[in-house]
Amino acid sequence: xxxxxxxxxxxxxxxxxxxxxxxxxxxxxxxxxxxxxxxxxxxxxxxxxxxxxxxxxxxxxxxxxxxxxxxxxxxxxxxxxxxxxxxxxxxxxxxxxxxxxxxxxxxxxxxxxxxxxxxxxxxxxxxxxxxxxxxxxxxxxxxxxxxxxxxxxxxxxxxxxxxxxxxxxxxxxxxxxxxxxxxxxxxxxxxxxxxxxxxxxxxxxxxxxxxxxxxxxxxxxxxxxxxxxxxxxxxxxxxxxxxxxxxxxxxxxxxxxxxxxxxxxxxxxxxxxxxxxxxxxxxxxxxxxxxxxxxxxxxxxxxxxxxxxxxxxxxxxxxxxxxxxxxxxxxxxxxxxxxxxxxxxxxxxxxxxxxxxxxxxxxxxxxxxxxxxxxxxxxxxxxxxxxxxxxxxxxxxxxxxxxxxxxxxxxxxxxxxxxxxxxxxxxxxxxxxxxxxxxxxxxxxxxxx
Numbered sequence: 001x002x003x004x005x006x007x008x009x010x011x012x013x014x015x016x017x018x019x020x021x022x023x024x025x026x027x028x029x030x031x032x033x034x035x036x037x038x039x040x041x042x043x044x045x046x047x048x049x050x051x052x053x054x055x056x057x058x059x060x061x062x063x064x065x066x067x068x069x070x071x072x073x074x075x076x077x078x079x080x081x082x083x084x085x086x087x088x089x090x091x092x093x094x095x096x097x098x099x100x101x102x103x104x105x106x107x108x109x110x111x112x113x114x115x116x117x118x119x120x121x122x123x124x125x126x127x128x129x130x131x132x133x134x135x136x137x138x139x140x141x142x143x144x145x146x147x148x149x150x151x152x153x154x155x156x157x158x159x160x161x162x163x164x165x166x167x168x169x170x171x172x173x174x175x176x177x178x179x180x181x182x183x184x185x186x187x188x189x190x191x192x193x194x195x196x197x198x199x200x201x202x203x204x205x206x207x208x209x210x211x212x213x214x215x216x217x218x219x220x221x222x223x224x225x226x227x228x229x230x231x232x233x234x235x236x237x238x239x240x241x242x243x244x245x246x247x248x249x250x251x252x253x254x255x256x257x258x259x260x261x262x263x264x265x266x267x268x269x270x271x272x273x274x275x276x277x278x279x280x281x282x283x284x285x286x287x288x289x290x291x292x293x294x295x296x297x298x299x300x301x302x303x304x305x306x307x308x309x310x311x312x313x314x315x316x317x318x319x320x321x322x323x324x325x326x327x328x329x330x331x332x333x334x335x336x337x338x339x340x341x342x343x344x345x346x347x348x349x350x351x352x353x354x355x356x357x358x359x360x361x362x363x364x365x366x367x368x369x370x371x372x373x374x375x376x377x378x379x380x381x382x383x384x385x386x387x388x389x390x391x392x393x394x395x396x397x398x399x400x401x402x403x404x405x406x407x408x409x410x411x412x413x414x415x416x417x418x419x420x421x422x423x424x425x426x427x428x429x430x431x432x433x434x435x436x437x438x439x440x441x442x443x444x445x446x447x448x449x
Contacts, residue, residue, distance in 0.1 A: 022402040027218040034206030034240040040213040048119040048214030049383040051111040056202040059175040067182015070103040078139040080132040116215040131232025135196040158270040158435040165433035166272040172256040205234040211391035214383035245398035246325040253327040259432040259444040269341040269436030277328030294368030295319040356426035359419030
């Protein structure tokens with residue numbers, strides 16, 4: 001069996017993490033400076049997806065830098081010492097490629113998908129953006145306006161608002177509580193010097209993973225990455241090791257309790273119940289995924305059947321789980337007519353209490369396992385999803401499991417394990433976030449007391 005652990009590897013060395021017989025050839029090289037290159041070969045496709053992932057997200061920001069990670073995501077598209085903004089996008093689009101980026105709470109990713117023959121162009125472009133961005137003053141001001149418009153757009157979406165609100169309530173004592181994009185106040189307060197300094201400190205080779213999946217060969221990708229990132233002066237110090245995987249070894253983030261309401265004249269009430277979940281490194285995360293699937297992961301799930309199918313109280317109702325290095329959340333979302341919010345909230349809580357006290361049937365757990373297994377496999381049918389999987393394994397997990405190993409872990413989850421975890425996680429009084437046309441916040445605080 002190949003070595004799955006990615007915690008330590010000397011500069012200049014290459015490891016085979018998975019073989020073709022294990023579902024796909026995955027190889028990893030650590031370059032001088034600590035830059036990591038990980039590839040997955042998919043011979044049956046004609047595309048290639050590349051992601052340059054940096055271990056920096058909104059939770060790494062101080063209060064005075066709130067939104068800086070997302071601000072940089074925008075600014076790195078504005079130009080480098082050798083490319084204008086048009087020079088970044090136009091050549092890739094001219095060959096039918098796609099280029100984009102996203103920022104999360106624990107990482108930022110710049111990614112592109114191209115024909116396999118155009119991968120060198122994508123590597124060169126993304127490397128130049130990440131290593132040599134200018135962060136010009138005029139670009140900071142232009143993108144400040146764009147980001148403020150993005151925040152306003154998100155504030156117009158009750159679904160976004162309610163999920164941000166539950167994070168603020170549940171993790172109020174942690175940077176995890178802050179919206180990734182920052183606030184109007186924090187974005188207006190950020191200076192060019194602050195953003196440029198954050199860029200220099202955070203975008204370092206030891207914090208970056210270059211992940212490529214598709215019809216690629218590791219050695220040719222490595223040559224191109226060496227050339228592209230070497231031009232940025234990143235590949236010089238052989239003594240630097242990759243930044244360790246972000247671990248939640250200390251106390252868990254404290255969870256907030258209670259309810260929050262944002263009053264909006266919407267046609268639909270949006271609500272999220274949030275409960276303490278599992279850290280990313282918790283071995284029971286597969287059990288949690290089965291529990292979430294059985295509770296509210298599909299049309300046959302407990303919540304869908306009870307809330308929508310039997311009673312027609314909501315169009316959308318589902319459960320979800322989120323895992324971070326030192327915290328996690330198990331949540332339930334529902335969208336319903338404002339007149340039905342009390343009934344929907346009461347029914348969701350009733351189901352949580354019932355599953356916590358009496359558990360789920362073996363049949364429900366089996367359906368949850370099957371749904372999860374299918375979604376895992378079907379979700380990895382394209383090069384972009386494969387690229388994301390190997391990148392996250394390197395950047396935040398420190399281990400890469402084969403697809404068969406993941407499926408085996410899901411299949412190994414027993415009904416008793418699901419019932420035991422449900423009794424632990426679902427017994428607590430949940431936090432609540434509500435967005436809708438309501439004036440009385442106390443009614444919701446009483447509902448989760």
